Amino acid sequence: MTPVLQMRSIVKTFPGVRALSDVTLSVARGEVHALCGENGAGKSTLMKVLSGVHPHGSYEGEILFDGEPCRFRDIRASEERGIVIIHQELALVPHLSIAENIFLGNEPARRGVVDWREALRRAAGLLRRVGLDEHPETRVADIGVGKQQLVEIAKALAKNVRLLILDEPTAALNDEDSAKLLRLMGELKGEGITSILISHKLNEIARIADSVTILRDGRSIETLDVRDPATTEERIIRGMVGRDLDSRFPDRTPYEGPDAGEPVLEIRDWTVRHPLDRARKVVDGVSLRVGRGEIVGIAGLMGAGRTELAMSVFGRSYGRYERGTVLRNGREVRTRTVPEAVAQGIAYVTEDRKQYGLHLDDSVSRNISLTSLGALARRGIVDGHEERRVAERFRRTMNIKTPNVLERVGRLSGGNQQKVVLSKWILADPEVLVLDEPTRGVDVGAKFEIYTVIDRLAAEGRAILLISSELPELLGLCDRVYTMAAGRLTGEVGRAEATQELLMRHMTQDSPIPPAGTPSPGPGPGPGAPSTDPDEGHQA
Template sequence: MSEHVLEMRRISKSFPGVKALQDVNLAVARGEVHAICGENGAGKSTLMKVLSGVYPHGTYEGDIVLDGQTVSFRDIKDSERSGVVIIHQELALSPFLSVAENIFLGNERATRGVIDWNETNVRAAELLRRVGLDLNPVTRAGDIGVGKQQLVEIAKALSKDVKLLILDEPTAALNDEDSAHLLGLVRGLREDGITCIIISHKLNEIRAIADSVTILRDGRTIETLSLHDGSVTEDRIIKGMVGRELTNRYPERTPEIGEEVLRVEHWTVHHPQEHSRVVVDDAHLSVRAGEIVGIAGLMGAGRTELAMSIFGRSYGSGITGTLYKNGREISCRTVQEAIRHGIAYATEDRKRYGLNLIDDIKRNISAAALPKLASAGWVDGGRETLVAQGYRKSMNIKAPSVAAVTGKLSGGNQQKVVLSKWMFADPDVLILDEPTRGIDVGAKYEIYTIINQLAAQGKAVLVISSELPELLGICDRIYTLAEGRITAEVPIAEATPERLMQHMTKEKD
């Protein structure tokens, strides 16, 4: 039996105008956790889609060797029959089906065409226990959190007698507690003899869990490093990813802070369905021209709810409080009103709320400010194209043209399209919710540079992030949020992770 459970040899894959993979080689040892790293657009997800049959045999060049045998997968079902199961970054659970139904969807426990619901639920309960979930299998998938949904996806994979499990950015949307639980589960799978391939931008997690890491850059294999002896540092991995030393992860900036642009007073927001439940409780904050202000809080603290409620009351019910723009009270009861007042919000969920993934780059960039391109009631298509081409160049959006479908771009390039959209709208206040989620370190540096440029133009920038080092690296002040309340306002000179965490975990009096 080969020591390698998987070998991918000289894999090449092209799309119109783009060479996504070129002569990529990957060897994964049996029973190991093998990480794949690279910048957004390096080809990581494309390689895994080739492996799992999403891109079937015949659409790529090269060979896939599994357990010493060359395989030719025609689709996902084909790869799953061989024990290869992929869990994509965008979870594929149906929110309206039960957890048990999701686990066995397409793999039903049936006798003579009739589903055995008792066996289905009993077997689902066993799988849920195996992944550490104390959950009734008849619970609707839509009623559980993202962290638990990720574990249900792994239970679903285990139901298919998985030999090689592929996890694409498994902790991107998880809090620290859920991430730690999932990584612990991956360790347990390794002990059970299941080989795992994990794609992640979180280099600290890779160093903590992986046995080896293969680095891709620009669709090519750069190197494979062993992580067993602990000598490979995050900086060493970054050098392989970006092709150079990244001596400073945050660009230098000399802030020029002006007058107050936005002030929020006594802001209270109730849950949109549970109207008696307070989600944001009497919040006060302000942000000045040229200033970058951070909001730090644990999952469920109310960060996104605060931002969305300010942005045209796009979240919540029973909202009370006052907004001031340049010292004058304003009304922002709709998104359109917020945009007219020069307030923009870049959502944390760019795929669902920030972009039209089936439309092109050009249309996405112009979407929030079409009146600027209108002539006699019609959008000037030529001007729209010129504007988009300008942002494609200035923002370094990697795409063959502005006619490229936005959903085909990497996460980092999609985020640049979101930022381009709001830059074209030319707001005075820009609220950025998790602006670098799911983005590699090289693309993060580009996003930070763009944020700095916006502040240098006199914009008031509010940044929400789950990563405290990020807030400490780019902000001038940081507000902490706990249980819907602003618990502290900390100047950056006095901010430390320990102090921020102390305020983020402060309980109500």
């Protein structure tokens, strides 16, 4: 097939870091070309070079599009040639309508005045083309993330896209929305539109891509034909990490203390209402336990209430508390605020590390020390030398890839940012660690490293509550898995009998199933008992 794009000997350097080193990429006309590599391999940087985010002159090398040299000075210049990039963080304005977002900066006009009737007409056609039945005047804030991705593609189609670049487009989508997006990519391919797909999800690459180029440490390693039977997931992983991963999960190291398995965290009859819609229960009568040295999973489809449960337990950070009890080591504890939860030895690693987990404009060392400033202070002043020493220790033990601990954390790759978040909470020495999608947007190599950390924490006797949308992850790591649907627990499955099919069946139940081994209410308020908490109804 004829190459529509060629990138030759691309070199891109940032202060202290060579992000790309002699990278070559060739994309055939009309194909879906996948780009794979570990976090920090240079995938997004390469696409930013192509799309003009990093303008000509800021890098070395040559770009040919349709056989002609390209020297893009900005994004608008690349879009004029039909190259459009959709970043992982969507570039939509939530309080504007779908039509306003589609034509933002590209509005149809007559005599210098925006023709909104024409904009709405064209927007409706574009929405039909991407399979959305939303009205063009609907606010973007009022539609889900999956539909927002389709709006981004409609926006690209409005610019007469010829080469569409999608950076981790399904990272925040559920299975249904991901499948819809992949189907649309296939339809666009049928219309002659070439796509470059950056993804860590190898099953998606096998499903939709024609070829895959692997980057490692800022270098292009090889390009493989996805349709070749020899191009297996294991083959791609070997190219990405430079070695074979004999297992996707580390061998489990059990906790061998005399109190192994004894309940550390117990949640009883936990009920929380939506912060705005008081008639809606987002968590409804949930009771669960996590034992010492255990890794316990929570599985559920989008909207099942998993994150709402975790955030509401962790300092009432979400929703309106109605009733329920938290026990640590058999004793009822107060977790009404985040400081109270932390003081009780509970840590929460959020699913949204960029918004809630990190200060992106601050250094690695400052982010790691945030939960333990008191321990690092002398006479009320943080000891900067000790802060950096501790951060350097975590940089080595967690294998955080950064030039130094003074580097701005926003410059790190997603996997390394996630390691910084984990380091921050490990430094706080929690007894209970709640992990909400800890490997979202993380490549297979970094995932294995994070799994190893989780296993080590459990082997030390900590209680781990793991929320994940990836069923193989739950099956590979957890001793037990609870399932949730519509805010309620619908089942509890042990490691020995757990399968993806069984978990999915419980995740789609209409009514709750009493989990096996659910503890009796004991001394705390039982199911349906009125709350004794003076802050009942508190909204975090």
